[in-house]
Amino acid sequence: MAITGESQTLSPELSPHLGIEIGEGTARDFFALLKPRVMSLVIFTAFVGLLLAPGEINPVIGFIAVLSIAVGAGASGALNMWYDADIDRVMSRTATRPIPSGRISASTTLAFGIVLSVFSVVVLGLVVNWLSAGLLAFTIFFYAVVYTMWLKRSTPHNIVIGGAAGAFPPIIGWACVTNSVAIEPIVLFAIIFLWTPPHFWALALFKCADYGRAGVPMLPNVAGERVTKNQIVVYSVLTAISGVVPAAMGMASLGYGLVAAALGIVFVWYAAQVWRMAEGDVKMIAAKKLFGYSLVYLFGIFTALAVDNLVGRVFGGGA
Amino acid sequence: MEQIELTDAQKKARRSRSVALAIVLAGLAALFYVVTVIKIGPEIFSRPM
Numbered sequence: 001m002a003i004t005g006e007s008q009t010l011s012p013e014l015s016p017h018l019g020i021e022i023g024e025g026t027a028r029d030f031f032a033l034l035k036p037r038v039m040s041l042v043i044f045t046a047f048v049g050l051l052l053a054p055g056e057i058n059p060v061i062g063f064i065a066v067l068s069i070a071v072g073a074g075a076s077g078a079l080n081m082w083y084d085a086d087i088d089r090v091m092s093r094t095a096t097r098p099i100p101s102g103r104i105s106a107s108t109t110l111a112f113g114i115v116l117s118v119f120s121v122v123v124l125g126l127v128v129n130w131l132s133a134g135l136l137a138f139t140i141f142f143y144a145v146v147y148t149m150w151l152k153r154s155t156p157h158n159i160v161i162g163g164a165a166g167a168f169p170p171i172i173g174w175a176c177v178t179n180s181v182a183i184e185p186i187v188l189f190a191i192i193f194l195w196t197p198p199h200f201w202a203l204a205l206f207k208c209a210d211y212g213r214a215g216v217p218m219l220p221n222v223a224g225e226r227v228t229k230n231q232i233v234v235y236s237v238l239t240a241i242s243g244v245v246p247a248a249m250g251m252a253s254l255g256y257g258l259v260a261a262a263l264g265i266v267f268v269w270y271a272a273q274v275w276r277m278a279e280g281d282v283k284m285i286a287a288k289k290l291f292g293y294s295l296v297y298l299f300g301i302f303t304a305l306a307v308d309n310l311v312g313r314v315f316g317g318g319a
Numbered sequence: 320m321e322q323i324e325l326t327d328a329q330k331k332a333r334r335s336r337s338v339a340l341a342i343v344l345a346g347l348a349a350l351f352y353v354v355t356v357i358k359i360g361p362e363i364f365s366r367p368m
Contacts, residue, residue: 023332024326024329025332026335027338028335029332030336030339064350127354127358
């Protein structure tokens with residue numbers, strides 16, 4: 001008896017004669033479906049959005065807000081793994097994920113993703129407010145459908161537009177407190193949105209062969225290394241500029257502005273090192289360094305915003 | 320009647336999933352209880368007997 005469409009590839013973990021699926025996926029595998037490293041970024045940026053918002057929120061309600069946003073982001077990650085299982089199999093970076101390695105079936109992942117998506121949106125709506133729930137639902141839709149199912153395999157600008165999905169959490173966090181959207185969280189959105197291309201194109205440069213095998217049209221595969229390096233520099237400069245905007249528009253202090261400027265200058269310096277990398281460089285050390293630093297940059301910017309806000313609250317000078 | 324004999328790996332994985340599910344459900348029950356108290360307020364404790 002056939003149970004799922006994946007029974008041929010997942011025969012070791014199925015009992016086809018009884019129509020029962022018996023997986024070897026552990027709790028850790030299900031957690032891996034949520035893309036915990038991406039989730040940590042979502043949790044942090046959503047928390048900062050929530051912290052910077054004017055107004056009060058009960059700490060427990062705030063905790064549930066961040067938890068719901070994290071679970072919603074994780075659910076969209078699971079839906080992404082369900083849809084991309086075919087290309088994950090041929091990429092070294094993703095071949096050990098739960099579906100390609102056969103520990104969890106694709107149909108189980110799909111059900112897991114849908115249930116968590118609905119659950120996170122409903123809980124956020126009932127406990128916090130329906131504006132933030134609607135934004136979370138849109139974010140899940142944008143990542144799972146617009147980015148994963150449409151953009152990722154059809155255009156080299158996939159992560160430019162798709163980056164919006166990862167940029168929404170601070171807006172949702174803000175909406176959880178204020179039940180509205182303002183220019184301040186949109187600035188936070190812009191920082192993450194502009195940061196996403198250099199972050200992923202640095203990765204795409206040193207994983208170019210992987211993406212090529214999988215048939216994903218990343219910029220280095222489609223337009224070449226030179227164009228990618230140029231674009232990395234342009235977006236890195238824009239990211240560095242957007243990083244100081246919170247100070248320029250008065251939502252953060254001058255101290256924050258100086259920290260953001262320093263972080264931004266280093267970001268552009270790393271991007272320049274990538275730009276100077278020789279054509280056909282196989283080690284891609286500069287690209288790997290930019291990829292690593294880009295994570296430091298984003299956590300640095302949002303940590304600086306959070307610290308600046310807390311200092312302002314404690315000393316009564318801001319926020 | 321046809322029966323399935325689980326392998327050791329499947330038994331271990333099932334136990335891992337069961338424990339995780341129990342922890343998540345217990346956590347959610349506690350969280351929803353606290354949220355109910357917060358949403359309704361202290362009045363939740365003062366009802367006519």
